[in-house]
Amino acid sequence: MKGIRQLAEHLNISIGTVSRALNGKPDVNQETRRRVLAAAEELGYVANQSGRSLRQGETKVIGLMIESSKETVENADNFFLGVTSGLQSVFARHKLDLLMLPCPSDEDPHEYLKRMVARRIVDAMIISDTQRVDRRIDFLSRAKIPFVALGRSLSASNFPWIDLDFEGVADHAVERLIALGHRRIAITAPSSEANLGYLFIDSYRRALERHDIAFDPSLVIRVRSSEQGGYQAAHELLLLEERPTAVILIYELMAIGLYRRLMESGVMPGRDLAVIGFRDAPRARFLQPSLSCFRISLYDLGVALGRMLLANMPAYRDFYPGGERNIIWPLELMPGESDAFDVGAMV
Amino acid sequence: MKGIRQLAEHLNISIGTVSRALNGKPDVNQETRRRVLAAAEELGYVANQSGRSLRQGETKVIGLMIESSKETVENADNFFLGVTSGLQSVFARHKLDLLMLPCPSDEDPHEYLKRMVARRIVDAMIISDTQRVDRRIDFLSRAKIPFVALGRSLSASNFPWIDLDFEGVADHAVERLIALGHRRIAITAPSSEANLGYLFIDSYRRALERHDIAFDPSLVIRVRSSEQGGYQAAHELLLLEERPTAVILIYELMAIGLYRRLMESGVMPGRDLAVIGFRDAPRARFLQPSLSCFRISLYDLGVALGRMLLANMPAYRDFYPGGERNIIWPLELMPGESDAFDVGAMV
DNA sequence: CCTACAGTCGTAAACGTTTACGGAGTGCGT
DNA sequence: ACGCACTCCGTAAACGTTTACGACTGTAGG
Incomplete structure (x- = not known):
């Protein structure tokens, strides 16, 4: 199974209709939609994300950047995994996926972030381990990439973050x-x-x-x-x-x-x-x-992080109105x- | 900065030449290349990964699937982070990046894997926590996605894996x-x-x-x-x-x-x-x-995993000749x- | 019978790259 | 003067989608 074109040929339907059927657009016949979905299932077709995100300019993926410094590896615990499950519970409602981006210990986190963002592999970012002055925050703000930080910073005055109390x-x-x-x-x-x-x-x-x-x-x-x-x-x-x-x-x-x-x-x-x-x-x-x-409560922390992030993304803002921009997380x-x-x- | 087109216009150069200059192709003038690189740096241009991977059919990203079952979260230690650093040391040599894909605990790992692979967000996969019979192995084999498994399985007789002794x-x-x-x-x-x-x-x-x-x-x-x-x-x-x-x-x-x-x-x-x-x-x-x-030795284990994976990818095979297909990792x-x-x- | 409209569907453009191909210019030997 | 090789660069097609637009039915209302 190559692409939507082959699927369309196999069905003797135009490629546009197939796309509409798969994406739940309204102007397609019930019966046609059924046939398309069945054929897609049968032939194991799923849309190529590169093509899709090239066209739509979004990837439906959120990145969580973690750092693997010696310190982090030594102290590794269930912190990120716990937060992750909370995050995913929020994202799942919007069919968003979460990706963890482990920054190599020998690379500058800022450069790494730039590279990852440039690839447009994610729509938004969660950064952790923020430093007192952290260039990533200015970068993301200027590049207008929605983000939240897990940890305060003095770098910018007004950006969304959650930090432990x-x-x-x-x-x-x-x-x-x-x-x-x-x-x-x-x-x-x-x-x-x-x-x-x-x-x-x-x-x-x-x-x-x-x-x-x-x-x-x-x-x-x-x-x-x-x-x-x-x-x-x-x-x-x-x-x-x-x-x-x-x-x-x-x-x-x-x-x-x-x-x-x-x-x-x-x-x-x-x-x-x-x-x-x-x-x-x-x-x-x-x-x-x-x-x-x-x-x-790692799960709850993840949920709060996820909500705060989505509240900063135009496409999802309406679902999470009136949230705070900063949270000091109680223990x-x-x-x-x-x-x-x-x-x-x-x- | 939008795309390569704007960059080309800004330089009064054709878009093709700009691309060649950026990608280090030989047939471009020294001076031209210098100007292009300088302008790209100045304007902060980096190639859109969607467009690029759509054209080339590869993403230069390797996925590491980890599962966040209750069990895993409970036992979280530095295992994956440690392995990760070894992996990255191998991948860095080939300008490959590593992404961690945390499978939500309420989702079938097989379905999750299929979704992620379908997106073509990664070129190859490392799966962990393999089960006695694991459908992911058949799926990846059939789909011809290069992969290695961290853990044995009885699912298929001949696939690359490393397991602890x-x-x-x-x-x-x-x-x-x-x-x-x-x-x-x-x-x-x-x-x-x-x-x-x-x-x-x-x-x-x-x-x-x-x-x-x-x-x-x-x-x-x-x-x-x-x-x-x-x-x-x-x-x-x-x-x-x-x-x-x-x-x-x-x-x-x-x-x-x-x-x-x-x-x-x-x-x-x-x-x-x-x-x-x-x-x-x-x-x-x-x-x-x-x-x-x-x-x-988590780092060494990561290195071995990375090498075994690349040995199974046509583009990198030549760098890692003669490696074993299975390793029982000594402790x-x-x-x-x-x-x-x-x-x-x-x- | 003509028009309006809803329901479907096909056509083609666009997204941002890379790259095969060919063309323009230059220098060289005949 | 001509052909040729070489260097450099522009053109355009292709990757796989989504979607605006218009076309084609059939039906209902005038």
């Missing part, structure tokens, strides 16, 4: 720990300066100062957000002259390494040191002791055993 | 445990009957019988390959009338749940029960006690603490 998490975590009697609370921060992790620290600092606890820079531990990073963080933590009684992790996977290093020194998490994590709970729950963790605390003790009884 | 791992694990004095060895198996996990069990059984140990079906624990599954496995294990002294996990993530459940009952992994895992080591190393685990044991004791001293 770093600040709320840090704030909530500090408040909780203080309520449990902690005064000396450590926190981990991303080692790279590029992204917006500093919001996490800022919020942590403000929460402390609200309770008249001085901010101590030595309690901010900059390590990679991985198991290794967690191990490293615990190591540095144990070296501090005045050891903190609690630590807030920016990524829950770090807990595995952290636990290990602590136990190597006979320090028991959840008894000698309170630990509280961030980003995802399922894995955390199976640690021993289980990790108190702020949890994201929910799942209490575990890792911080369930009163520090007052300790010292 | 289940059998070698089970064999090696049993041998190792027996050498340490274990006689009663449990093993986990995938709960779904669909894929080829039974090879794992078969090999386990053969290794046991080689040492005159009778195969005991009650030692084969069918649970999901997740943290939850690990928890469940430990639970069932503890209920056995005659408790095994070792257990082999088919997926290393299970260890987290398994450890937890064991510790809840005061059973210490690595002292009261030997544990040995499969698939990936980095995470396993940070458990406490660290998990003995068979490790995969390497990374010894940890979880099985580093002699059971002889125990009982």
Whole structure:
């Protein structure tokens, strides 16, 4: 089966009618449409997307750009897959498909994006891992490609994005720990300066100062957000002259390494040191002791992302009226055993 | 910037020459080519992929189909991202790009694949998670779409695939445990009957019988390959009338749940029960006690996959002569603490 | 009988490329 | 002066669709 032309010949019908029949256009006879659909099914014909999108100027495909830096590969979890399922549930309603574009680690994400967009393989884009200044945002804005970003950026003032509520998490975590009697609370921060992790620290600092606890820079531990990073963080933590009684992790996977290093020194998490994590709970729950963790509903996040994107596409705008242009995504605390003790009884 | 036509007008050159200049064809003047490239850069022109691939019948894009079943999302790790980087390193040499096609969990993978292939958005396909009988394999073969599979299948006798060495791992694990004095060895198996996990069990059984140990079906624990599954496995294990002294996990993530459940009952992994895992080591190393685990080099696996695929594509065949059509991918044991004791001293 | 109209369908142009083909110009040897 | 080879470039067809337009029926209303 080559193309619509062969299908038309096989049916002794004009090519235009076949196209109309397949695309559900009104001006075609019931019987004719039936025959066309049957023949297409039988011969396994489906329209060539190149021809179609050349003519119509759209591809019905949405791209989700993900980056495969060493950091990302190390930390890989179900984040993108979870979001993906939410996205697809929205897109499916409009017969849109989702494609993941993994940017090679040795290529500039901006160049990669340009190449992919230029190919017109997607109608719109979801970018993730936005940096403090991110050229992709200006590029997409100028090129008038509909997009949403998963992550804030300072690059442009007004573009659609959803970001996790770093600040709320840090704030909530500090408040909780203080309520449990902690005064000396450590926190981990991303080692790279590029992204917006500093919001996490800022919020942590403000929460402390609200309770008249001085901010101590030595309690901010900059390590990679991985198991290794967690191990490293615990190591540095144990070296501090005045050891903190609690630590807030920016990524829950770090807990595995952290636990290990602590136990190597006979320090028991959840008894000698309170630990509280961030980003995802399922894995955390199976640690021993289980990790108190702020949890994201990945599916819902995907749904929100999808809606926000479609609200920015002329063809679908009407389906999603009045949505916000930016969302700070809330997280929910799942209490575990890792911080369930009163520090007052300790010292 | 609309198309090549505008670019040509802007330069007062014919559209054909512009195309030739951009594509590095020989019959174009040095100076002309320079001007064209400069103008293209300046005006930000890049060829529309729809038009191009319509004309040439190829897209320079390779698709990697991944499935987002509940199981996959739960177990998400760095497997695909790791493989991806290896793939891209091969593809980059030929200016090919990689696209990930996430099949929605509520859609039949076969239908999804057909739709994507029909769109001619990719030139070739890598499929994963192959089932015991997998219609995608017949479809791709018949449609003459170059492809490789990540995983064996019984569907067709002769198609290119790479699969992990289940059998070698089970064999090696049993041998190792027996050498340490274990006689009663449990093993986990995938709960779904669909894929080829039974090879794992078969090999386990053969290794046991080689040492005159009778195969005991009650030692084969069918649970999901997740943290939850690990928890469940430990639970069932503890209920056995005659408790095994070792257990082999088919997926290393299970260890987290398994450890937890064991510790809840005061059973210490690595002292009261030997544990040995499969698939990936980095995470396993940070458990406490660290998990003995068979490790995969994901990057190398990706490279091998990419090469095998290109060897099956006419345009690239010559670059990769004489490769094998099937590979059983070996895994390497990374010894940890979880099985580093002699059971002889125990009982 | 003429006209209007609804229901179908065929025709052909357009989308943006690449590329086979041939033509114009130049330089060279005879 | 002529033929020839070579370099460079323009023309136009082709890829597979979709869709605006008009043509052809048959029917109903005047």
